[in-house]
Amino acid sequence: MSSSRKLSVKKPVKMIFSGGFLGSGKTTALAALAKRLIEKEQRVGFITNDQSENLVDTIIVRQMLADLGVPVEEVVKGCFCCKFDELIEHVEKILAHDPDVLMGEPVGSCTDFVAAVANPIKIQYRDAFRFAPFSIMVDPERVRSLILNETQTDFPEDVAYLFGKQLEEADTIVLNKVDLLTEKETRRLLAAIGERYPQKKLMAVSAKDGTGMDEWLEDLISGRPGANTVLSQIDYDRYARAEAVLGWLNAAVKLQAEQPFDAGRLMTSLATRLRDRFKIEKGEIGHLKFVLTSSGKSMWANLTHLAAEPTVGGEKLDRLPRGTLIINARVKLEPEDLETIVRDSLDAVSRDMSVRSEIDDLQCFSPAYPEPPHIIREPIEG
Ligand SMILES: Nc1nc2c(ncn2[C@@H]2O[C@H](COP(=O)(O)OP(=O)(O)OP(=O)(O)O)[C@@H](O)[C@H]2O)c(=O)[nH]1
Ligand SMILES: [Mg+2]
Missing domain, CATH: 3.30.70 (Alpha-Beta Plaits)
Known part of the structure; x- marks a missing residue:
């Protein structure tokens, strides 16, 4: 892949992307982080993503951030990975607003983001963007059912595989919804995640009540380079089956x-x-x-x-x-x-x-x- 296009930016735009399985709290968390960035006088743009049109998230994000002057674009009919050119078109629209930070939420059933989105962007538009640590959010109940097998789920094994791949490509795993947990349970789940993913930075947050959100943001804007953990191997047939159920x-x-x-x-x-x-x-x-x-x-x-x-x-x-x-x-x-x-x-x-x-x-x-x-x-x- 050659460096094919130039994007016009005054200085590199910080890319804060947060993935994670369906319902883990990406929209809630990114909107809350966007508000904090705006308080720090940062100019923010936001890109949502879905497999189809009529996405609830876009309406919610527009409503939550509209008065704060945040441009919101959506990539529809496929994940960022499969709609790479559309993603770049929407990024360009947001760049017209001269943002300091661009926030993005890949579809909750998506993985292999670093290989399919972050790396191509890094190569094609080297000077235009800097990726923050790529965060993957997890819901405590999914940790119990899809990683620890402690609670019953009707999701098949392929979904647990997809969930595991999402965690594998994280720079930071963010255990969300800790407002629903006792401190002891938060510690137990973090320890269980840490045991399986020892290289990852772990965070415990509540996007809802704000617990841990400032610390997470600090890491995101610290300059620690991000989206660096490319999956060395992934079985696309299993990934496709997990989505297709x-x-x-x-x-x-x-x-x-x-x-x-x-x-x-x-x-x-x-x-x-x-x-x-x-x-x-x-x-x-x-x-x-x-x-x-x-x-x-x-x-x-x-x-x-x-x-x-x-x-x-x-x-x-x-x-x-x-x-x-x-x-x-x-x-x-x-x-x-x-x-x-x-x-x-x-x-x-x-x-x-x-x-x-x-x-x-x-x-x-x-x-x-x-x-x-x-x-x-x-x-x-x-
Ligand atoms: N209790 C609690 N609920 C939360 C928290 N964060 C998000 N939620 C709730 O979890 C549900 C899903 O949140 P979203 O932000 O829409 O999750 P998402 O990951 O963007 O979902 P998809 O885009 O569909 O994959 C909503 O009901 C949120 O209010 C949290 O920290 N605590
Ligand atoms: Mg969402």
């Missing part, structure tokens, strides 16, 4: 009612109903996320485990006569089954709440075999 659904739904309806109740009822159906079908949840937007305000709901209850966030919407609901579901189900369950559940909840729901756009599929255009497997400093 997931049904991936993105939908945009128009909601309208004669009598104003309760936005929070609609989302929690829908999430709960879906979870109960997924349980019956052994449809392990990667991430189920909704955002309901009305008159420029957005409220969202998330569910990351079959055993959990949905949580809501964002702006509290009053009772609404209409709104737009974006549904993103990443669930271990055949796409046809996932689509049927989502359509049925949406009908049932709409009926219960006397709301008319009309699906404007719906895509449901399994992610395609990952075929990054560039793979550079040598370690490259920079």
